[in-house]
Each structure stands twice: as structure tokens, then as C-alpha cells.
Amino acid sequence: MRGRLSLLLCGLLLLAGCHRSTRSDKATSDCRHSESICGSGTTCAANGQCLMDCRENLADACGPGLLCNQGTGACVAAQKLDCNEVPGLCWENQVCDAPTGYCREAAIDTALAYDVQLYDYTLHVDTAASTFSGQVSIFLVATRGGTATVTLDVGKTVEVPVEEGTAPYTPYTVTSVKSRSGAALAFTQDSTAGTLTVTLGTPLEANASEVLTVAYQGPLNPISDRKHDLYFTGLMRREGKLGHSLVQTFGWPHHTRRWLPSHDHPRDIARAIARVSIDNGLPVQANGVLVQESEGTPHRRTFLLRQPVPTYALNFIASDYTRVPIGTVDGVQVEAYMYPVATESAVPPLWWTGTLGAMKYLNEALGSFPFERYAMMQVPSALGGMEHATVVSIADTRTEGPDEEGHGNKLVIHEMLHHWWGDSAHQASWEEFWLNESLASFYTAEALGVLGGRSAFQAELDRMKAAIFKSPARYDDDALRWSRHPEEVPGETTRASFAAPYVKGPWIWQMIRLQLGESAFAAFMKRFYAATRFKPYSTTQLITLLNAESAVDFTPFFKEWVYGRGWPKLTSTWSYDSARRVIRLTVRQTQDVARYGSYTFNGPLALKYVFDDADAATASCTGEVTFTGGALESTVDIPCARAPTTMSQPFTRDLLVEIVP
Ligand SMILES: [Zn+2]
Structure with missing residues (x-):
């Protein structure tokens, strides 16, 4: 462990001092004729100059409006987000779908009725009126021949508390659905079932794609009762613990449909383009990287998430945040967005820098961080934390408490881990x-x-x-x-x-x-x-x-x-037979077997016991107990020259067993 740690620290120190510049000393040579001219960490650009390879520094290598070309490592203009015009827009295992200009996975997942590739949504939030409106273009691929209808998930109507009694609340109303060609399509929004059924103009063959553009509008989530099931869901305006206003979405486990018509199934991962504006001008953050920013009013920001994620990991959020840069690891920027007061923005530099070392370690242990940035957003409440891809939510109360509780230091690593386990896998x-x-x-x-x-x-x-x-x-x-x-x-x-x-x-x-x-x-x-x-x-x-x-x-x-409930409970009794010089050890599994089953302990999972007589001059006696074939009791005789006084069970370090008297 020590070796690994020092390697890690060297890596971090190197990062601080490894700011690269263009290789102007080689500018007189044209790398198009000899790739080997360009040094480590650089790539040959279209003009024949060696430039920094943006793949090694994803977040900040390319300026605003530029994206890193995954094929060449050069920065390219990304004004149109059209893969026909922006070569290298597509991520790992994606190809450019020429008719739409959207990237799609080279291999479609055929398990469900259709496979969404991208949600390209444009939303305007009117906080003064507590409403939002916009559209989402859903780029999908049919997995079955003769696909004549597509059923999307939309938010159901629920009764919400009002001054006197309750009133029905429907998250939004769909006003039109159009095909890629712009033709209006017939649709049925069933707000009781939570479905939007769209009839396609022409049935799709398997592997054929379509873009459905759904226009919709509705109220922000009005539920203010924290005990209500749907309190912190959909698209809402909330206040943080210090009174700062936030506009945000929350989708886990199946509430993304409450702000985005979608194929809201955890298996169907998709990329996103978020184009969001808010009447009060709050700056928006969303999944992926900022690629466009409009001038004038309303101020709209566009984010591009090039990696497909489950729908519940989609998110946008806006507030008057202070950005706290934490560092860069293997080209990925790590940053926090905190409420704009010193007590909050002081937390990440003191307590959340473990994310840097953790990312460095995980890049080596599992494979490189599969996204382009890692931002931690302070929010009012989010089940503690939520792994919204690249813009995780961290509950604002986590910065509080005594130092021993770490001010959220473990949570920010946990949410980062989901970018390997949950958001990509x-x-x-x-x-x-x-x-x-x-x-x-x-x-x-x-x-x-x-x-x-x-x-x-x-x-x-x-x-x-x-x-x-x-x-x-x-x-x-x-x-x-x-x-x-x-x-x-x-x-x-x-x-x-x-x-x-x-x-x-x-x-x-x-x-x-x-x-x-x-x-x-x-x-x-x-x-x-x-x-x-x-x-x-x-x-x-x-x-x-x-x-x-x-x-x-x-x-x-x-x-x-894994398929059984609970865990084993063990009771161990022993006695010393001085005539035979053995310890007779009996171990019983005492959990309710009808409910929790019996457990096998053998091989590396055998139960190792150590007996000692408190005399440093004599060796301790050790023995192993195994359980196989559903046995609930196991007895062994352990040779031991002298009567021991203590028994210890070192297997409790490695096994989830409850020791009961
Ligand atoms: Zn988690």
C-alpha cells in the first residue's frame, strides 16, 4: 500500500507542474509528414503543427465553444453540435448518424422495444410564473421490425395538498409531437398511466432511427410538504439551508419523466444536450461540458454530455454558486459549486480534495474516468447525495457537523465512484x-x-x-x-x-x-x-x-x-480437555434458518480461531472450523499443550458474521 500511495502522490505533484504548451520549437517542421515529430502528450493538428492533445486534458484544454476531437486529440469548433460538421464529436464506440448529425452507438442494445441515443432538450424556466416550457428531441433506434408506435414515459397526475384539501397536479402537458421531417404525429398523453404513445408516420424497421420532437409545458413541482412522496422530484424551485434559491431537477429512481418525456428505464442509457434558460438569470449547470452560451436575455447555456447515462442521472441545476476549483486529474477537472458564503466554499479545499487521489487511484484500478469533468453541486436535499453524471448533488447539510464526520468527504468520493459503477456500467x-x-x-x-x-x-x-x-x-x-x-x-x-x-x-x-x-x-x-x-x-x-x-x-x-436475506449469526463455545490436551470447540449458526438460510464456510472462508493463555513464552493455538452441506453445528478438537484463557475470532475482519453469546 505504501508504494502505491507514494506513486499516487508523485502523480498529483506532477499534475501541478505539468502545464503543457504548444510545441512552437517544432513549428518549422510539418508533422503531417512525420507524426513522430510531435512529442508525448501532443498531437498533429490540421495545420501541421504539434498541439497539446486535448484527450489528455479534457476539461480545460479546449476553450469555450470548442470540443476535444476524440479521434485526433485536437480541439474543434462545436457551434452546431452536428457530427457531420464536427469530426470527432462522438465518444467511445459511437458513430456519426449522417441523416441526423447525431452520434449513435455502433452497437444498439436490443433488449427493450427501442433504444434512445440522445435527449436534446431546450427548456425555459419562468420562476416568476412557476412554469417551464420547451421541447425535447429524442433520437431513438428501433430494435424490432414494424415499430409503428413508440410509448414514452411522462409524469403521472397526483393529488397535491392545497389550502383546502387537495388538487390534481400534472407535471406537464404535451402540446405536439413531430417527426424528424417535421410532420405532426398523432399522440396520446395518458396522465393516469404516465405514458405518451406516439404513432409514427411510417413503421420503423429494426435498427432504423427516428427523432421525435416533443413540445411540452407545465408548472414547477408545487409540492412543499417534505413528507410527500413526490416532494423532491421533477423540475422544482427550492431554497437551500441558507435561503439561496435553486432551480433544479431530480430524477431518481423514476422521476426524470416528471420533467423530461423519456424512455425512463434504467437499462436505456442515452446522451444529452441541455439548452436551458431561466428568467431570473441564474447560471445553469447541466450534465457534460458547457459548449455554448447565449448573449442577451434570456441567458441560455448549452451543455453537451457525450457519454450515455441512465435517465435518472440526467440533471440540470441553477443557483448563485461560488465555483471552487479543486484540481485536475489525468485531464479531468474536479470542482465544487457551493453556496456563496465563505463557510461553505471553504469546505471543498479542506475536506473534498480526497476526490483527486481517489480519481487517480481509480483510473489505475478500474480504467480511466469515463466522463469529461467531475463537479459537486451543493443542493438542499438529495438522499444525501445523487450521482447525476458529471454534476453530482451533495446535500447541503453534509458540510456541517464535527470534523470527525468529515464534512461530506466520503460522500463526494462515493458519488464520483458512480461514474464507473452506475452511470457508465x-x-x-x-x-x-x-x-x-x-x-x-x-x-x-x-x-x-x-x-x-x-x-x-x-x-x-x-x-x-x-x-x-x-x-x-x-x-x-x-x-x-x-x-x-x-x-x-x-x-x-x-x-x-x-x-x-x-x-x-x-x-x-x-x-x-x-x-x-x-x-x-x-x-x-x-x-x-x-x-x-x-x-x-x-x-x-x-x-x-x-x-x-x-x-x-x-x-x-x-x-x-446475494440471493438470500440477512447474514449468519455464530455462537462459539469451547472447553479444554487436559487429559487429551485438546480444545473442544463447537460453533453453531443461530440465525433463523427458515428465513435466512444456512451458510457455507470453507476454503478461504473457513472460520479461523486463535486461543491464547496470556503467557508470552508459549505459542498460541489455532484451529479452523468449516460448515458445508447446510450443517448448522460444527465441532473440532484443536491440539493445545496448555489450557488457554482467551479465544479470538480474527475471521470477523473479513467475513460478515455476527458473533452472538
Ligand atoms: Zn450511491
């Missing part, structure tokens, strides 16, 4: 939610271990374990990988379906590491991420990969720990 359905949260939480602990020593990793896992044992009812009423028909979202009918992935989940990865060994685990996780980057992932796929790439059959392990 993403759940194939809500039932795979545990992958997102267990991996984000496990690698947050890993990053803390790299930054603060192995004890920091162990302390984080022990904290999770203590939380589970303290409030078992919150974590034991469902499996990590649950299954529902019809589909549900996390936390809908059980508490553990939402809560357990954060604290039980990381222990699963720790126990997988124990079985694979440190280096094989590290190599496997790097491959697992490479295989799922911008692709859907699932538990069955994980098991298949684990079984294929290791000598272990992980199927029984997942059955007990």
Missing part, C-alpha cells in the same frame, strides 16, 4: 441496484484505504457492519439481489432492497476478494469494468464471469449471500 434493471451501491461503497472504502492506510479501509467496513447489527430490521427483510413481478424500485416494499446494498454489499466484494486473492481480484475487477463500461450489468453476468475466470464456483456463494 449500469444496472440492467432495478433488481441489480445492489451492484451500483455495493461497488460505489466498496471502492469508496478502497480509496480511503489508499489515501489513509489499510486501517481506514477496515474502519469503513467495520462501520458498515456495526450499522447492520445495530438496526437489523432495516437490512434483513430482503436479499441484495431481489426479484419482483411486476417490477419495483429499491425500497418500494422492503427496506433492505434500498438500504442493504450500501453496507452489506461491500462485504460481498471483500469476501469475493478473500476467495480470489488480492491480485486476481484486482485484475478481475478491472476486466469486469472494461466489459461493462457503458453497458448494462447483472448479477448472473457477474457470476458467469467469475466462474469462467477463476477456479472457484461462485454460484453457491451468491445463493447464500
